[in-house]
Amino acid sequence: MTVQRPWTGAAFPRAVLADGALTAAPRLLGAWLLHRVDGTWRGGRIVETEAYTQDDPASHSFGRRTPRNEPMFGPPGTAYVYLSYGVHHCFNVVTGAKGDGEAVLVRAILPETGVEQIVAARLWRGKPPGLLVNGPGKLCRGLGIEPGANGANLLARRNHLRLLRGKPVPADQIEVTPRIGITKAADWPRRFVWRVSP
């Protein structure tokens, strides 16, 4: 089934995000992430997430509150975008109550609208990328998410960067694994993947 105009859907429920990153991360699978660039919506359903909480040594919010991690302490539904390795940007959905330093890193989506633009944006030295936008850096490049989106409200209807409610993914289709690319708390099972089974 293909949804023709996903951007007309309802915003993702704020209450789920307010419940915290550990609850929200699996619930965000199947939700729609959409970004309007030059009048065209790019996006698709989220298929991979990671949870980061304040008591987590791997989280940017671990320890003290700084200018960089400030958005993570904002209200649920806020966007947190940061520069990774001086090269890539990564996109998070802030969770927990305002004042809690929590977020869910969105690592991958299934491109379902604006696919041509996504593919074009990901061109790298003339080589065409695969269809699945897997990897947080590639996701931001493909969707055109930039630092300007940092702190934006993802649940506001008029925004260009939006998070919409999707059909919840059954628990038996969710795989839980350790997170990718971290050195601290590397064995914590806080990565959630929507196992796309045929």
Added chain:
DNA sequence: TATTAGATTGTCT
């Protein structure tokens, strides 16, 4: 096919 090195810059110590 698997492993490794290099890019590149904001942030915090």
Added chain:
DNA sequence: GACAATCTAATAT
């Protein structure tokens, strides 16, 4: 000054 929630291309096998 060290390091990082990554990605790509090159090299080795």
